[in-house]
Amino acid sequence: MADLSQPFDVLVIGAGNAALCAAITASQEGARVLIIEWAPREFRGGNSRHTRNIRYAHAEATDYVTGPYSVDEYWEDLLRVTAGRTNEALARMVLEMSERVPEWMMRQGVRFQPPLTGTLGLARTNAFFFGGGKTMMNALFAKTEELGAEILYDAQVTGLEIEGGCCKSVSVSVDGETHRVSARAIVVASGGFEANIEWLKEGWGEAAENFLIRGTPYNTGGPLRILLDNGARPVSDADQCHAVPIDARSPKFDGGIATRVDCVIYSIVVNKNAVRFHDEGEDIWPKRYAIWGRLVARQPGQIAYAIIDAKSQGLFMPTIYPAIEADTIRELAEKLELDADVLGKTVKDFNAGVQPGEFDAAQPDGCHTQGVDPPKTNWARKLDTPPYYGYPLRPGITFTYLGVEVDETARVLFGARKKPADNIFAAGELMAGNILGQGYVGGLGLLIGNVFGRIAGEEAARRAAN
Amino acid sequence: MNPETSALKESERLMTICNACRYCESFCAVFPAMERRRTFSSGDLTHLANLCHGCQGCYTSCQYAPPHEFAVNVPRAFAALRVQTYADYAWPESFGRVFKRNGVAVSLAMALGLGLVLLLTFGLREPSVIFGTYAGAGAFYRVIPYAAMVWPFGLVFAFAIFAMIMGGVRYWRATNRKSRAKLSARTILAGVWDVLTLKNLGGGGGGCNYPLESFSTARRTWHHFTFYGFMLCFAATSVATLYHHAFGWAAPYEFTSLPVLLGTAGGIGLLIGPVGLLWLKLKADPAPQLREMLGMDVAFLLLLFLVSFTGLALLALRETSAMGTLLAVHLGFVLALFATLPYGKMVHGVYRFLALVRDAGERKTT
Numbered sequence: 108m109a110d111l112s113q114p115f116d117v118l119v120i121g122a123g124n125a126a127l128c129a130a131i132t133a134s135q136e137g138a139r140v141l142i143i144e145w146a147p148r149e150f151r152g153g154n155s156r157h158t159r160n161i162r163y164a165h166a167e168a169t170d171y172v173t174g175p176y177s178v179d180e181y182w183e184d185l186l187r188v189t190a191g192r193t194n195e196a197l198a199r200m201v202l203e204m205s206e207r208v209p210e211w212m213m214r215q216g217v218r219f220q221p222p223l224t225g226t227l228g229l230a231r232t233n234a235f236f237f238g239g240g241k242t243m244m245n246a247l248f249a250k251t252e253e254l255g256a257e258i259l260y261d262a263q264v265t266g267l268e269i270e271g272g273c274c275k276s277v278s279v280s281v282d283g284e285t286h287r288v289s290a291r292a293i294v295v296a297s298g299g300f301e302a303n304i305e306w307l308k309e310g311w312g313e314a315a316e317n318f319l320i321r322g323t324p325y326n327t328g329g330p331l332r333i334l335l336d337n338g339a340r341p342v343s344d345a346d347q348c349h350a351v352p353i354d355a356r357s358p359k360f361d362g363g364i365a366t367r368v369d370c371v372i373y374s375i376v377v378n379k380n381a382v383r384f385h386d387e388g389e390d391i392w393p394k395r396y397a398i399w400g401r402l403v404a405r406q407p408g409q410i411a412y413a414i415i416d417a418k419s420q421g422l423f424m425p426t427i428y429p430a431i432e433a434d435t436i437r438e439l440a441e442k443l444e445l446d447a448d449v450l451g452k453t454v455k456d457f458n459a460g461v462q463p464g465e466f467d468a469a470q471p472d473g474c475h476t477q478g479v480d481p482p483k484t485n486w487a488r489k490l491d492t493p494p495y496y497g498y499p500l501r502p503g504i505t506f507t508y509l510g511v512e513v514d515e516t517a518r519v520l521f522g523a524r525k526k527p528a529d530n531i532f533a534a535g536e537l538m539a540g541n542i543l544g545q546g547y548v549g550g551l552g553l554l555i556g557n558v559f560g561r562i563a564g565e566e567a568a569r570r571a572a573n
Numbered sequence: 574m575n576p577e578t579s580a581l582k583e584s585e586r587l588m589t590i591c592n593a594c595r596y597c598e599s600f601c602a603v604f605p606a607m608e609r610r611r612t613f614s615s616g617d618l619t620h621l622a623n624l625c626h627g628c629q630g631c632y633t634s635c636q637y638a639p640p641h642e643f644a645v646n647v648p649r650a651f652a653a654l655r656v657q658t659y660a661d662y663a664w665p666e667s668f669g670r671v672f673k674r675n676g677v678a679v680s681l682a683m684a685l686g687l688g689l690v691l692l693l694t695f696g697l698r699e700p701s702v703i704f705g706t707y708a709g710a711g712a713f714y715r716v717i718p719y720a721a722m723v724w725p726f727g728l729v730f731a732f733a734i735f736a737m738i739m740g741g742v743r744y745w746r747a748t749n750r751k752s753r754a755k756l757s758a759r760t761i762l763a764g765v766w767d768v769l770t771l772k773n774l775g776g777g778g779g780g781c782n783y784p785l786e787s788f789s790t791a792r793r794t795w796h797h798f799t800f801y802g803f804m805l806c807f808a809a810t811s812v813a814t815l816y817h818h819a820f821g822w823a824a825p826y827e828f829t830s831l832p833v834l835l836g837t838a839g840g841i842g843l844l845i846g847p848v849g850l851l852w853l854k855l856k857a858d859p860a861p862q863l864r865e866m867l868g869m870d871v872a873f874l875l876l877l878f879l880v881s882f883t884g885l886a887l888l889a890l891r892e893t894s895a896m897g898t899l900l901a902v903h904l905g906f907v908l909a910l911f912a913t914l915p916y917g918k919m920v921h922g923v924y925r926f927l928a929l930v931r932d933a934g935e936r937k938t939t
Contacts, residue, residue: 149640156636159596218779220599237779238634239596245633245786358643363636365593365643425611427593 109257111279111286115141116571117564118277118290119256120264120330121297122146123153124553125535127247128560129294129567131215134254136568141290142251142258143279145297146325150361151248151260153298154322154506154536155553157363158240160233161212162550163205171209171219171234178202181232184548192343192544200515201542201558208557209234216246228393233550264297264330269337272521273529291571292530294563295519296556299507299536300328301348302360307504310346317409319353321503324360331537334511339528340520343508343540349547350400353503355410356428365427368498371399372486373419373468375457376500378406381440381449383457388485391471392423397547404502411500412443414454417492422468430496439495458489506552510540517563530570532563577615580653584618587650590643591631600630601773602932603647609935616748622654623744623921623928626773628781628792632861639860652863659869659920662747664739671916676868680876680913688905691717692898703897711823716897719823722904729911736915741923748931755934764930768922771796773929784857795849799877802842806881809836825891836884843881847874873918880906 117133119126122144130140144151164178181202185193209219218237222230229235236243251258265285266278276289300306302324307315335341357366372392376399378384385402389395403411420430433439436454440447460479464487466472471485511533512520518527519538535556542555588607591597598604603624610617627648637643656672663669695703695717707715714722767773771793774781780790813832816822826832851874854867883903890899914920 149638223595223598223605237599238630239636241636242634249787361641363594364596365590365637367593421611424595425589425592427590 108281109141109259111141111259111288115139115288115290117141117292117294117567118143118288119294119296119564120277121153121295121535122151122248122258123296123298123535123556124155124158124244124247125556125560125563126153126294126296127244127251128557129296129532129534129564130251130256131247131254132561132564133294133568133571134251134256134564136565136572138568138571140254140256141288142256143262143264143277143288144258144260145263146260146323148260150323150325151258152241152244153326155556156241156244157322158236158243158553159364160229160235160550161208161553161557162229162233162548163208163554164202165206168231169234170221172231173222174231176232178206181205185542185551188546188548189544190546192546194541197513197515198542201555204558205554208554211561212243212557215250217243218246228391229549264333267293267330267333267337267531269531271529272519272526272531274531292532292567294517294532294534294560294567295330295334295511295537296533296535296560296563297330297537298323298326298328299348299510300331301326301504301507303327306332306345307348307507310344310348310509311404314404314409317501318350318404319355319357319362319366319501319503320360321351321353321362321364321366321505322360326506326536328507328537331510334519334531334533334537338521340512340522340525342510342512342538343544345507345509347508347540347545349397349505349508350404350502351396351505352399352403352411352413352500354426354428355499355501357501357503362503366503367396367424368413368426368500369396369423370413370415370419370426370498371395373422373488374413374415374498375454375483375490376411376413377445377450377453378411379408379445381445382453383479383481384411386481386484388471388475388483388487390485393549399500400502400504403500409501412445413498413500414439414490415496416490417494417496418488420496426498428498430498432494432496434493434495436490436495439497443497443499454490457483457487458491461487461489506536506539508540508543508545510537513538513541513559515562516566517559518566530567532567534559534563578657580650580657581615581618583650584622584654585613587645587647588613588618588621590637590645591647594637596636597631597634600634601626601628602767602929603651604631606932606935616750619654619658619744620748620928620931622651623658623924624773624932625651625655626771626781626925627652627783627861628774629783629858629861630781633782633786646861648861649863652866655921655924656863656866656869658744658924662740662744662924663916663920664736664743668736668916672869677872677875680872680909680917681879683912684876684879684906684909685902686905687908688902691901691904695721695901703901704894705897706892706894707896708892710825712891712896713824713900716900717904726904726908726911729908733911733914737920737923740915740920741927744924745927755937756930757934757937760930760933760937763933764926767929767933768926784853786858791849792853795846795853797846798842799846799850799874802839802844802846802881803877805835805839805842806884807839809833809839833888837888840881840885840888843877844885847878850874851878869918872913876906876910876913876917880910 116138117140119130119142134140168174219234220237263280265280268275274293276287279286353366437447440450460476464474474487476483476487517532519531519533539555631647637645660669660672774793779788783792809832887899887903
C-alpha cells in the first residue's frame with residue numbers, strides 16, 4: 108500500500124475516465140499522484156467501464172466515424188437537448204477541444220474500432236472503443252501505472268478538510284481505518300450520486316425506491332455532498348438524471364448496457380393499470396431512448412409493460428431476459444399480473460384505432476392510430492398475431508446531473524461570489540451539469556470527463572508546483 | 574436439440590447476455606457469429622465454442638466478468654464445452670472417455686512403456702545389438718528392423734488420422750444440421766488461411782489478453798513455432814519415406830540432406846513452441862482458464878517437446894553406442910503421440926478448422 112503519511116502533489120478522488128485523465132496529465136506534468144478508488148480492483152473504473160463511445164467534432168469521415176460532425180452542429184445538438192441549460196463558454200471550450208480527444212486517447216493506449224452493430228445511430232458522430240469501456244479504462248489504468256501514479260483500491264474518502272477554498276487534507280478510510288492524507292491539490296472525480304437511493308428521493312420522492320441503477324453501486328456521491336456542504340455552488344437539480352427503460356428483472360445495480368429493452372417503438376406500453384400512457388411511436392428509438400426511463404418513473408409503482416406480437420419479435424436488439432410469452436392477451440395479462448379485462452380493452456381499442464399503412468421498421472413510417480388516446484404516431488400495427496410477448500420495464504438510472512459549478516480551469520466555485528477554489532478541482536460526472544444541465548447527447552459525458560479531467564490534472568499539477 | 578448439459582446451459586446463458594451487449598464484436602470471429610443468431614441451439618453453441626481460440630480478450634474487457642453477478646466468463650465456459658465436444662465426437666465413440674484421463678502421467682507412462690517394449694523386444698534378443706555402434710545407411714534398422722518400425726507406426730498413424738477424420742465428420746454432421754453455411758473451395762481456403770495465420774489469436778490487431786491483462790502476441794508466436802515445427806517434422810518424415818521407397822535410400826541421412834534439415838528445423842520449432850506455450854500457461858491468470866483442460870494441454874505439449882528432444886538427441890548421438898536406446902525411446906514417444914492424437918489436445922485443430930470453415934461460409938451467406 109502507498110505510504111499515506113507523506114504528502115502527495117495531487118490526490119485524485121475516483122478512478123473513472125475523468126479521474127484517470129487527470130491522474131495521467133498530472134503525472135506527465137511531473138506531479139506525484141495518488142488515486143483513491145472506493146471500488147475493489149475488479150469493479151474499478153466507475154461507470155466508464157459501462158460506456159462504449161465518445162462524441163467528438165471532426166471534419167470528415169475516418170476509420171472510426173462515418174461522416175463529418177462540426178463543432179457548430181455539436182453545439183446545436185447540445186443547445187437543443189439542454190434547452191439552453193448550459194454554460195456556453197465552458198461548453199464551447201469542450202466542443203472545440205473535442206477534435207483532438209481521440210488522438211490523445213490513442214496516445215495513452217486506447218484503441219478504437221469501426222462502427223459495427225448496436226451503434227444506436229451514433230456511427231457518424233461518435234467513435235467506438237475497441238472492446239468497449241472497460242478495455243478503454245484498462246488502457247488508461249495501464250498508462251496511469253506506467254507513469255508511476257499510485258492507486259489505492261477499496262479506499263473511501265470520508266471527509267475533506269476545507270478552509271477558505273483550500274483543501275488541507277483528505278480523510279481516507281481503508282480496512283476500517285481512517286488516514287488523513289495531505290496533498291497540495293485535489294481533483295474530485297468521483298462521479299454522481301445515482302447509487303444513493305436516499306439522495307435520489309430528494310428529487311423523486313419514494314418513487315426512487317423502485318429505480319434500478321445501471322452503473323456502479325459505488326457512486327453514492329459522498330465527495331460531492333461534502334463539497335456542497337462546504338459551500339461549493341451547485342449546478343442542475345437533484346431530479347435531473349439520465350434514465351432509460353430497462354428490464355424490470357435486472358439487478359438493482361450494475362446491469363449496464365445488456366439490460367436495455369429496445370422494443371418500445373414497435374409495442375404498446377401499458378402501466379400497472381393496463382392502460383397506455385404515452386405515444387410509443389414519436390420518433391426513432393435512439394431519440395426516444397432516454398425519454399422513456401423518465402416516463403416509466405412517473406407511472407404508478409414505477410413499472411410498465413411493453414407488449415408486442417409475433418410480427419415484431421426480432422426487430423430489435425436481443426434482450427438479456429426472455430420475453431414473457433402467451434397465446435392470448437388474456438393469458439399474457441395473467442402472466443404479467445395485469446387486469447385481463449382492462450388489458451383486453453386497451454388492446455381492442457388500440458387495434459380498432461390502427462390505420463392502414465406501409466410498415467417500415469427502420470424509419471418513422473406514418474403508421475398511426477386514430478381515435479386512441481394517447482395516439483401512436485408511427486409503427487402502429489394491430490396486436491393480432493400470437494404468440495404475444497411482454498417485457499416488464501423499470502427506469503434504469505444511468506447518471507445524475509446535480510454537481511458543482513466550476514470555472515474554465517476546473518476549479519470548484521464557492522459561495523455567492525463564485526470564488527474559485529485554491530486547490531480543489533472537479534472533473535467528470537459531478538461537474539458535467541455545467542454543460543449538460545438537462546437532456547442528453549450520447550457520448551458527451553465521456554468527452555466532458557476527458558477534457559475537464561485533463562484540465563484539472565494540468566492545473567492541479569501546476570498548483571502543486573507553486 | 575436444446576442445450577442440456579451444464580456446459581451447454583452455461584454457454585447459452587452467456588451468449589444470451591453477450592448478444593444483448595455486443596461490446597466484444599471486434600475481437601474475433603465468435604461475436605459476429607453470435608450476432609447472426611437470436612437463439613442458440615446445441616449445435617450453434619458447440620460451433621461457437623470451437624470457433625473460440627481462448628484469447629481472453631472478451632473476458633478482460635467484460636463489464637460483467639466475475640465477481641459481477643452475471644459472472645460472464647466466456648473463455649472458460651467455451652473451454653468446458655470444447656472438452657465436451659472432444660469426448661462427444663471421438664471415434665470410436667466409446668474412446669471419448671479417454672479424454673477424461675488423458676493427463677500428463679498417462680501420456681508419459683505410455684511413451685516410456687512403448688519405448689521399453691521396443692528396447693526389450695529387440696534388446697533382450699541380443700543385448701550387444703542395442704548397445705552397438707553403427708554407421709551408414711540402414712544403421713537404425715540393424716537395431717530395430719524396418720518392418721518392426723514401419724508396420725506398428727504406419728498402422729497407428731493411419732488409425733489416428735482415420736479416427737480424427739471420423740471425429741470431424743461426426744462433429745460436422747451434428748453441429749451443421751441446419752447450418753446456412755455454404756461449403757465451397759473458397760470457404761475451405763478461408764478456413765485454412767485462418768489456421769495458418771491464427772488471425773483470431775490477434776485480438777483484432779493488438780494481440781490477446783493472454784497470459785495476462787495486457788495485450789500480447791506471444792501465444793500466437795509460440796503456437797506458430799509449434800504448428801510449423803510439427804509441419805516441418807511431418808514434411809521431413811514424408812520426404813524420408815519417399816527417399817526410402819522411391820529411391821531406395823535407407824536412413825539415416827546426411828546432416829545436409831533434406832529430411833534432416835527439415836526435421837532439425839521442425840524439431841527446433843517443437844522445442845521452442847511448446848516451452849513457450851507451457852511458460853505462458855504457468856504465468857496465465859487462472860480465472861478464465863479451465864482446470865479440466867490443463868492436463869490435456871500439458872500432456873500434448875510435453876509429448877511434442879519430448880518427441881522433438883529425443884529426436885534431436887538421436888540425431889546428435891546417432892554414431893555412438895547410445896543410438897539404440899535413444900532410437901527406442903524416441904520411437905516410444907512418437908508412437909505415444911500418434912496413439913493419443915485422436916484422444917488428446919490435437920483434435921482441437923480438427924474442430925477449430927471445421928468451425929472456421931463454417932464461419933467463413935456463414936459470413937459469405939449473410
